[in-house]
Amino acid sequence: MEKEPAGTSTLDLALRALELLALENQPMALAQIAHALAASKATIYRHLVTLQRHGLVSQDPETGRYEAGVKLLVLGEAVRTRFDIVTTGRDELMRLRDATGQAVTICRIVDGELVVLDLIQGRTVVEFGTRPGTRFDLHNSAHGKVWLAFGPPALLDKTLSAPMRQWTPHTITDPERLRAEVTEVRQRGWAIAADEMITAVNALAAPVFDHRNQIAGSIAIVGSTQFIPSPPDALHLEKILAAAQSISRGLGWRSSR
The missing domain is CATH 3.30.450.40 (GAF domain)
Incomplete structure (x- = not known):
C-alpha cells in the first residue's frame, strides 16, 4: 500500500476539528469534540490550542467550551468577495x-x-x-x-x-x-x-x-x-x-x- 505522506493525518484531524466547530450552532466541550472525531482529548486539545493561537478557534473562559473564532469569519468573507x-x-x-x-x-x-x-x-x-x-x-x-x-x-x-x-x-x-x-x-x-x-x-x-x-x-x-x-x-x-x-x-x- 502507498504510504501516507508524513503529517497529513495530523493536519487532517485539525481541519476536521475546525470544520466541526464552524458547522455547529453552539460551543462544544472538549470531550464532545474528541468523541465526534474519534480521537483522544489530549490530541484534540493540542490542535485546539494551535487553532486558538491563530484566532481560528475561541474558548469561553467560564465554560471552557470551544467555537469557531472570528478570524475564520474574516477569512471566509475575504474569500467570498472573490x-x-x-x-x-x-x-x-x-x-x-x-x-x-x-x-x-x-x-x-x-x-x-x-x-x-x-x-x-x-x-x-x-x-x-x-x-x-x-x-x-x-x-x-x-x-x-x-x-x-x-x-x-x-x-x-x-x-x-x-x-x-x-x-x-x-x-x-x-x-x-x-x-x-x-x-x-x-x-x-x-x-x-x-x-x-x-x-x-x-x-x-x-x-x-x-x-x-x-x-x-x-x-x-x-x-x-x-x-x-x-x-x-x-x-x-x-x-x-x-x-x-x-x-x-x-x-x-x-x-x-
Whole structure:
C-alpha cells in the first residue's frame, strides 16, 4: 500500500476539528469534540490550542467550551468577495425573492463540485436548511442540470459515465434520459428538478454568464411543488430569466442577439 505522506493525518484531524466547530450552532466541550472525531482529548486539545493561537478557534473562559473564532469569519468573507457573482447578484436575488416569495439560491462549480454560494430565505412558512458551502449533485438538481447544459463538455461526460445516486423515485439515473434533458435545458435556457432531490420540493434554475460569455454561476428559486409547479408558470420563468440576464450584464455579459 502507498504510504501516507508524513503529517497529513495530523493536519487532517485539525481541519476536521475546525470544520466541526464552524458547522455547529453552539460551543462544544472538549470531550464532545474528541468523541465526534474519534480521537483522544489530549490530541484534540493540542490542535485546539494551535487553532486558538491563530484566532481560528475561541474558548469561553467560564465554560471552557470551544467555537469557531472570528478570524475564520474574516477569512471566509475575504474569500467570498472573490466570487464576484455573489456581490454582483445580491440585490437582484433579493428582488427575485420578493417577486416570487420563494427561497433563492446561487451556485457555481468550485474545485469540480457544485457548491451553494448564497441562500436567501423565501416568504413561505417553510425554510430551507441549505447553507452556503452545501454540495449538490449535478444529475438531480436544477442547478446541476444548468451546469451540465452550459458548462464544459467534460462535466457532462464525467457525470454520465459515473454512477448516479437515486435520491427519490423521480431522480434521473439513466444516462441517456439525463443527456436528453440536458439538451432540452440548453435549448430553452432553464431547468427544473421537481421531486428529484427531495420529494415535494422543486427548483427552477437559470445560468448566469460573464464577460467571456461563459457560465459564471446559476441562480434558482426553490420551494414546494405546490408553489413551483412542473412545468413552471409564466411569471416564475419571466422573473428567473430576467434576474439571470441582469446579473450577467453586471458581470460584463452582452447578448449576441
